[in-house]
Amino acid sequence: MVAKINYERCVGCEECVVACARDHCIHLEESTNIIVVNESTCNNCGACVKRCPFRCIDLVGDIGPLARKPSMVATAVKS
Numbered sequence: 605m606v607a608k609i610n611y612e613r614c615v616g617c618e619e620c621v622v623a624c625a626r627d628h629c630i631h632l633e634e635s636t637n638i639i640v641v642n643e644s645t646c647n648n649c650g651a652c653v654k655r656c657p658f659r660c661i662d663l664v665g666d667i668g669p670l671a672r673k674p675s676m677v678a679t680a681v682k683s
């Protein structure tokens with residue numbers, strides 16, 4: 605299980621980054637301007653899920669590389 609971002613709804617507010625107690629686990633990638641979760645360090649605590657005001661984070665099982673297609677990625681506009 606790991607936190608997954610719904611990029612169609614994410615606005616880049618970084619509330620999830622503030623909520624996460626683990627360093628470098630979730631951050632706004634400056635080069636792409638999207639929220640990125642480090643799947644190797646995410647411990648599935650759910651703090652970011654509860655904090656997101658737009659309900660665009662879910663804790664999901666490993667859906668595999670084929671499901672992580674580029675069309676799932678969109679730019680989050682930093683407010």
Ligand code: SF4
Nearest residue numbers: 614615617618620656
């Ligand atoms: S809290 Fe939600 S809307 Fe804000 S950056 Fe995180 S995932 Fe995106």
Ligand code: SF4
Nearest residue numbers: 624646647649650652
């Ligand atoms: S589920 Fe917990 S550890 Fe994983 S990104 Fe969200 S706040 Fe961080």
